[in-house]
Amino acid sequence: MLCGFPFTSRDPGVDVRGWAADMLGKRGRAHYTCVCRSANEKSYRIGHVPWDIARPHPALKQLVETGRMSVGTVFEPGPGLGDNALYLASHGFRVTAVDIAPAAVDTLRARAASMGLGIEVYVGEVVFGLDSVRSGFDYVFERSFLQTLPPVIRPRYVERLERLLKPGGVYVGIIRGP
Template structure:
């Protein structure tokens, strides 16, 4: 399976997007509700239809960016939010984004990448975040298999992957997951180490 631009384009075109719940997930909503700095520059990579982006925007975070490999979900987001700036819609390979952010929100992006790219993901997150920047969101907690996406993983794997570049402030089973995801999601907050 090649998880390239054509693969994701087809998934959206065929509406085979089982990860899309149609609204911001409770753990992500709870985290966003606790954010204080409305000027923070925020990235949602692999944003899909962008419910986190929409929720942030509606709550006064005007420096939020949606990035996706597939164009169709970005078009859907723009239709729902006509006032959202085109310049904040990034139709690109995540690994080619060249900006810096205060906060990056992880919601079903990491689990959609080929697991071989995980070390590159950790390096890219470190490169995209400003010093003491925050990477937060959800990672799946189920055995890593070759069938996916989504691809799973474990707390131990995630700790090993991120501990050299980030302070791991929180990495625990989400208490407020949707019923169908209960016990399968880890909520995390990682802070980029100062350099």
């Protein structure tokens, strides 16, 4: 076990391997939130962010530019460096974003400020945290967040999103994999 706390059904142990093991320099078992926070923070600090495409996702742009996503409030889990959040805010959306990595949040805040955009950005854990984030969003937009979650945690994530969306709100997910 890489972290010293007992595993629970709320935050189960996961195998640390692949990219996360490379970032942490260790393998073993750890809480999902511990692995995610530590590996993502290191990735952003050293500038090795292999999932970042350095532009808004083309599918998101298409939704906005064709009017299929009309201006409203958006919650984005795991915005990373913020290309999608910045794009949405620049098109009139009111964006709230939460990332587990302080370095990513700092970067997104700085980018938003330099562009004169008002984005609410918080450091936090989306599945088990978010006590300070209001609900009632028109949209939840995510790119590749769900697919990173261990299957045992995914139902809790979906429940969280249901609580964040207003009645009739829309989930927009760009996801791949099982």
